[in-house]
Amino acid sequence: MNQPFNDRPLTAAETDALRARQRERNKVMGLILGFLVVLFFAISIVKITAKPEHAPAEGTEQAEHS
Amino acid sequence: MTTANPQALIMPADWRDFFALTKPGVMRLVIFTAVCGMLAAPGTIHPVLAFTAILCIAVGAGGAAALNQWWEADLDAVMKRTAKRPIPGGRMDRTSARDFGFALSGISVMTMGLAISWLAAGILAFSIFYYAYLYTVWLKPRTPQNIVIGGGAGAFPPLIGWIAVTGHITWMPVLLFLIIFMWTPPHFWALALFVQIDYSKAGIPMMPVVAGERSTRWQILAYAAVLLPLSMTPWFIGGTGWIYGLSALLLSGMFLWLSFKVGLRTSAPGDGMKPEKRLFAYSIFYLFILFAMLVADRFATILGLQA
Numbered sequence: 001m002n003q004p005f006n007d008r009p010l011t012a013a014e015t016d017a018l019r020a021r022q023r024e025r026n027k028v029m030g031l032i033l034g035f036l037v038v039l040f041f042a043i044s045i046v047k048i049t050a051k052p053e054h055a056p057a058e059g060t061e062q063a064e065h066s
Numbered sequence: 067m068t069t070a071n072p073q074a075l076i077m078p079a080d081w082r083d084f085f086a087l088t089k090p091g092v093m094r095l096v097i098f099t100a101v102c103g104m105l106a107a108p109g110t111i112h113p114v115l116a117f118t119a120i121l122c123i124a125v126g127a128g129g130a131a132a133l134n135q136w137w138e139a140d141l142d143a144v145m146k147r148t149a150k151r152p153i154p155g156g157r158m159d160r161t162s163a164r165d166f167g168f169a170l171s172g173i174s175v176m177t178m179g180l181a182i183s184w185l186a187a188g189i190l191a192f193s194i195f196y197y198a199y200l201y202t203v204w205l206k207p208r209t210p211q212n213i214v215i216g217g218g219a220g221a222f223p224p225l226i227g228w229i230a231v232t233g234h235i236t237w238m239p240v241l242l243f244l245i246i247f248m249w250t251p252p253h254f255w256a257l258a259l260f261v262q263i264d265y266s267k268a269g270i271p272m273m274p275v276v277a278g279e280r281s282t283r284w285q286i287l288a289y290a291a292v293l294l295p296l297s298m299t300p301w302f303i304g305g306t307g308w309i310y311g312l313s314a315l316l317l318s319g320m321f322l323w324l325s326f327k328v329g330l331r332t333s334a335p336g337d338g339m340k341p342e343k344r345l346f347a348y349s350i351f352y353l354f355i356l357f358a359m360l361v362a363d364r365f366a367t368i369l370g371l372q373a
Contacts, residue, residue, distance in 0.1 A: 028081040042114045
């Protein structure tokens, strides 16, 4: 939020413009936050399912025992 | 608070102005070189993590750009090229820009650290500090070598992209850093030659203003001459194949040729500064294609088209 409105009440048009600007900013902020939720969820899934760096490839462990 | 039009600040700033603070134009090159650094690196990275790393690099660059505009609002106000930016244009107050810049920087570094690696996050944090403080606050107003040092800030993205994949620093990402580092002075001084009146008005010691046109032209040529062998070094050390090597030779050869035309001439009033404008335009094309060829070279090697 920036400067106060010079200590005078807002006109109806100014109030409408202010509310419209706030709504637009809120929408964008909501989209960004929603995107971050999805991104962090995806990162978490990737991290959880990732194999440790030097883990043996699938199947090799059994082959060694047979 | 210093703005050109404080009366206009009765509204909260538009989100588009916040977006403009991140310098989306510059960000294109940042994203492109970071993606190339990532694709050219030997190794693999999960697509979600690759996307996250690129996003962090881009958001970090945006944060640094916002901090730069917060600090330089007074200077931007007196230059025609920058007078319409959100703060000097009176559409945003400085505090919002500062907070936005710090928030983007912090979020990008933390996310990079948690999702990718703390080495990549550390270099990203240093690159933001380098641009927002070392360059913007400290060196830009003090030395005509500002662009040489500032070039380092733009050189970090491919380095970070590469390290996000490999997890460690080797000669190849350092060479990519050095290529952009050496490319920046001739690229920017070509621009500074045809907008130098603006810089002298703002009191920024840009090379053509301080050292004069003659010296700037010689230095453009000198950097272009160093860039030619430097851009080919990844090939010489075996980091790339001949596809990149020959491309670098041709592209840098052309760069040197255009720099010759700028370096050896003396401008006359009203001559349109065509060679300088051509060099500036070519320098952008040069970097895009050079890095694209780096990626093409890597894919050609993977597909067995070259040794």
